[in-house]
Amino acid sequence: MHPLLRSGLRTYATSTTEASSVEDPSHAEALRFSDEGTTFLENGQVDKAKDAYKKSIEVKETSTALFNLGVCYYHEQDLPNAIKSWEDSLRISPNSSDTHTNLASAYALSSPSRPDLAVKHLKTAASISPSDPEIQYNLAAVLEAVEQLEEALIAYKRAFDGGIERASQNIRNVNAKILSARLLAEANESQTSPSSS
Numbered sequence: 001m002h003p004l005l006r007s008g009l010r011t012y013a014t015s016t017t018e019a020s021s022v023e024d025p026s027h028a029e030a031l032r033f034s035d036e037g038t039t040f041l042e043n044g045q046v047d048k049a050k051d052a053y054k055k056s057i058e059v060k061e062t063s064t065a066l067f068n069l070g071v072c073y074y075h076e077q078d079l080p081n082a083i084k085s086w087e088d089s090l091r092i093s094p095n096s097s098d099t100h101t102n103l104a105s106a107y108a109l110s111s112p113s114r115p116d117l118a119v120k121h122l123k124t125a126a127s128i129s130p131s132d133p134e135i136q137y138n139l140a141a142v143l144e145a146v147e148q149l150e151e152a153l154i155a156y157k158r159a160f161d162g163g164i165e166r167a168s169q170n171i172r173n174v175n176a177k178i179l180s181a182r183l184l185a186e187a188n189e190s191q192t193s194p195s196s197s
Contacts, residue, residue: 030060037068046075063093070102079106100125101135108142118142126155133162140170149178 037052050072056065070085086103090096104121107114122139129135140155153174160167 024060026060027062030056030062030065032056033059034062034065034068037065037072041068041072046072050076061088061092063089063096063099066092067096067099067102070099074102074106079110082106083110095128097125097129097132097135100128101138104138104142115142115146119146119148130158131162133159133164133167136162137164137167137170140167140174144170144174144177149174149181153178 033052033056037049037056040046040049040052050069053065053069053072056062057069066085066089070082070089073079073082073085083103083106086099086106089099090103093099100121104118104125107117107121119139119142122135122142125135126132126139136155137159140152140159143149143152143155153171156167156170156174160171
């Protein structure tokens with residue numbers, strides 16, 4: 001888990017809201033493989049889970065199978081394939097806050113790190129699930145890391161209001177950083193402005 005992110009990876013998806021098997025018979029078979037993969041993943045058998053999700057996707061691409069395949073890759077620390085799976089999942093279900101959150105975590109851990117993409121996906125996740133305090137906390141942590149302190153402060157306050165108690169320490173720290181930056185800017189300004197004599 002990235003040191004900035006509080007909860008890192010979101011859990012795997014266990015249900016689907018895509019077209020029912022009555023409308024598309026291949027969906028039932030894909031769902032069977034996906035459910036099998038979830039059982040393997042719950043039992044820590046990541047390789048078998050990954051194979052089952054790949055079979056599910058071969059039958060019919062679903063956001064659930066793609067999401068969970070990304071989870072498997074993430075567990076194997078294969079971030080490029082995790083990112084690809086989650087991006088593919090978003091193509092089908094663009095309003096999944098969990099997928100956006102996982103992408104943010106993967107981009108934060110990537111080498112080189114991509115905080116710009118982490119922020120982008122966390123902001124999207126926050127717009128989809130504005131009352132999720134973990135998303136707010138993670139967004140605040142990444143914003144703080146890239147020195148967007150005012151926005152970080154707002155997100156930390158939302159996280160605290162949502163029940164993440166430790167965000168109170170972050171709020172104090174970011175307030176101190178903002179004050180320090182203001183004092184430094186004022187000191188620099190007073191040194192560079194002409195004296196009034």
